[in-house]
Amino acid sequence: MRIHLINLDRSSERLAEFKAANPHLEDVRRFSAIDGYQQDIAALVARGIFEAGVAEGYTPGALGAALSHLALWEEAIATNAALTISEDDAIFNRRFAATAARVIEALSPEWDFILWGWNFDSWLLFDLLAGVSPCLCCFDEEQMRAAVAGFQEQTVTPQTYRLRRALGIPCYSVSPKGARALKAACIPLARIKVHFPGLNRHLPNFGIDVMMNNAYPQISAFVSFPPLAITRNEIRKSTVQMDL
Numbered sequence: 001m002r003i004h005l006i007n008l009d010r011s012s013e014r015l016a017e018f019k020a021a022n023p024h025l026e027d028v029r030r031f032s033a034i035d036g037y038q039q040d041i042a043a044l045v046a047r048g049i050f051e052a053g054v055a056e057g058y059t060p061g062a063l064g065a066a067l068s069h070l071a072l073w074e075e076a077i078a079t080n081a082a083l084t085i086s087e088d089d090a091i092f093n094r095r096f097a098a099t100a101a102r103v104i105e106a107l108s109p110e111w112d113f114i115l116w117g118w119n120f121d122s123w124l125l126f127d128l129l130a131g132v133s134p135c136l137c138c139f140d141e142e143q144m145r146a147a148v149a150g151f152q153e154q155t156v157t158p159q160t161y162r163l164r165r166a167l168g169i170p171c172y173s174v175s176p177k178g179a180r181a182l183k184a185a186c187i188p189l190a191r192i193k194v195h196f197p198g199l200n201r202h203l204p205n206f207g208i209d210v211m212m213n214n215a216y217p218q219i220s221a222f223v224s225f226p227p228l229a230i231t232r233n234e235i236r237k238s239t240v241q242m243d244l
Contacts, residue, residue, distance in 0.1 A: 007088040
């Protein structure tokens with residue numbers, strides 16, 4: 001399974017850390033991330049990528065991340081091929097490729113999206129029993145950070161559930177149909193607020209993952225539980241959140 005890794009040209013240290021953490025990944029294609037500091041916001045509004053006034057609420061890192069994910073969705077559409085997309089702080093289970101391939105093969109052919117990991121400092125909401133009950137999960141991020149090696153070595157047998165809410169997109173797979181659906185649901189990036197159970201608040205659109213949360217219930221979106229990828233989610237090292 002090829003992984004399309006989003007990484008800024010000026011973030012060579014993060015690329016080195018990714019490679020050091022994931023030497024078992026055999027097929028990684030680096031995608032040169034779009035630099036948010038170099039973008040013309042007025043031009044993005046004119047192109048219909050952002051509604052007026054929304055881009056100003058994004059950090060430059062969040063702006064570049066949104067455009068990078070969108071560019072890879074466009075690639076999935078243009079090539080008519082599913083893509084697995086990773087950010088450069090993702091840490092993968094050592095059996096990720098084979099396990100993820102089996103999980104996708106077991107999905108309905110009409111699948112759009114599957115999330116392989118999320119931010120452990122937030123909440124995950126998925127349909128535990130379809131049409132009967134959702135499940136709201138919280139996690140211990142500090143313990144996870146201390147147990148990365150244990151996560152990577154564990155034999156994980158994930159199940160897939162319909163995804164409702166999750167912050168963070170360290171790694172996911174998207175089908176061509178799903179890329180079209182996400183693009184239709186998320187673009188233009190709009191002035192919205194999305195309710196997050198657990199946080200018990202409505203989050204404004206400050207990043208592409210918030211817009212994607214608004215789309216998850218509308219598309220055939222799934223989550224792998226347990227995860228096959230994690231992120232330490234270290235804000236002090238983040239190229240997306242550092243300006244918040």
